[in-house]
Amino acid sequence: xxxxxxxxxxxxxxxxxxxxxxxxxxxxxxxxxxxxxxxxxxxxxxxxxxxxxxxxxxxxxxxxxxxxxxxxxxxxxxxxxxxxxxxxxxxxxxxxxxxxxxxxxxxxxxxxxxxxxxxxxxxxxxxxxxxxxxxxxxxxxxxxxxxxxxxxxxxxxxxxxxxxxxxxxxxxxxxxxxxxxxxxxxxxxxxxxxxxxxxxxxxxxxxxxxxxxxxxxxxxxxxxxxxxxxxxxxxxxxxxxxxxxxxxxxxxx
Numbered sequence: 001x002x003x004x005x006x007x008x009x010x011x012x013x014x015x016x017x018x019x020x021x022x023x024x025x026x027x028x029x030x031x032x033x034x035x036x037x038x039x040x041x042x043x044x045x046x047x048x049x050x051x052x053x054x055x056x057x058x059x060x061x062x063x064x065x066x067x068x069x070x071x072x073x074x075x076x077x078x079x080x081x082x083x084x085x086x087x088x089x090x091x092x093x094x095x096x097x098x099x100x101x102x103x104x105x106x107x108x109x110x111x112x113x114x115x116x117x118x119x120x121x122x123x124x125x126x127x128x129x130x131x132x133x134x135x136x137x138x139x140x141x142x143x144x145x146x147x148x149x150x151x152x153x154x155x156x157x158x159x160x161x162x163x164x165x166x167x168x169x170x171x172x173x174x175x176x177x178x179x180x181x182x183x184x185x186x187x188x189x190x191x192x193x194x195x196x197x198x199x200x201x202x203x204x205x206x207x208x209x210x211x212x213x214x215x216x217x218x219x220x221x222x223x224x225x226x227x228x229x230x231x232x233x234x235x236x237x238x239x240x241x242x243x244x245x246x247x248x249x250x251x252x253x
Contacts, residue, residue, distance in 0.1 A: 008043050008051050010035065015052050025052060026062040033071055033082045042072060042080045070239055084147070084240055093189050093221070095175035096142050096150065105144040111170040112139040112151075112205075116158055126220055126231045127157050134158035136165040138174070141205050142234075148206045149240050154232040174230070184229055189221040198235065206237050213238030 011032060015024045029042065036042075043051070045059045052059075063080060066072045073083045100107035116134045124131040135155050142150040154174060156164055161182055169177065178184040198206060198214040206214075217234040 008047060011043070011051065021052070021054060022058050022062050025054065025059065026065060029062065029066060030071065033066070036082050038082050038084045040082045042082070044079060070242070073239065093186060095173050096152070097173040098175070100144045106146075107173075108143040108146065109170050110141040110143065110148075112141060114138050114165055114169065116165050119157075123155055123231065127155065127228050129157050129159070136161065138165070138169055140169065144240075147240075148237070150234050150236045151202055151205055152232060152234040154230050156230045157228075178229065184223050186221050186229060187224040187226075189219050191220075192218045194218070195238075196235070198237075202235055206235070208237055208239070215241055 012028060015021055015028075025048070029048075032042065033040075042063075045056055045063060048054070049056045049059045063072070067074060067080075070083055072080050074080050094102075097107040115137055117137045119127065119129055119131055119133045119135045121131050123135055124133065127135065129135075134157075136158050138152075138154045138156075140152050140154075141148050142152055158165065161178075164177070164182075167177055167181070175186065178186065194216045196214050196216050198208060198210065198212045200210045202214075203210045203212060206212075215236045215238055217232070217236065219230075219232045219234065221229045221232075223229050
């Protein structure tokens with residue numbers, strides 16, 4: 001029967017000679033996923049094993065690796081599908097909107113809440129204000145091309161940024177607002193990233209299954225004079241976001 005009838009259309013007839021068979025299969029599947037695009041279904045593990053004369057366990061191991069890398073995802077009882085491409089966060093301090101636009105995607109926001117609260121001892125310490133002082137809390141679902149990518153909660157001292165709790169941040173960038181209205185230029189940020197399982201109420205907002213992997217960013221951004229500008233806790237979908245690092249090793253003397 002022709003390959004197309006088996007759902008194997010577009011695949012090489014056989015693995016290249018020499019080398020590890022598992023690696024060769026993974027490279028073929030990586031190329032197939034890139035050619036098909038997000039949401040497309042891959043051939044089943046049974047079909048792949050039969051087509052290439054491989055053990056089912058070998059095929060499953062390589063597909064597992066692609067799942068772990070975020071290239072594909074499984075739906076129980078339905079199959080394996082090509083995942084949406086991940087957005088990479090570089091080392092430069094940039095806004096969500098800037099990140100999305102740089103990747104040719106349209107950034108957006110769904111406002112969840114925007115109000116004044118009293119600073120907890122924790123927030124007061126971060127923002128260097130008195131406990132109980134008014135703080136603007138801004139909670140948004142951040143989207144890329146209409147798809148939810150992150151749940152963000154940002155906190156700013158109300159005394160330093162008056163009326164920011166009434167600013168239009170559903171259609172605008174916080175970075176642009178700070179620079180334009182408040183004349184604050186951000187210099188750097190301290191950031192901590194924690195891998196988490198996304199909780200039920202967050203999962204519904206991000207449109208992922210409960211317990212899906214996520215990355216929670218804790219960010220304290222500062223102005224050029226060193227003063228804290230905002231603290232943010234941002235939860236990103238693990239299947240749509242990754243971190244790029246450039247590391248150097250100190251020279252031994």
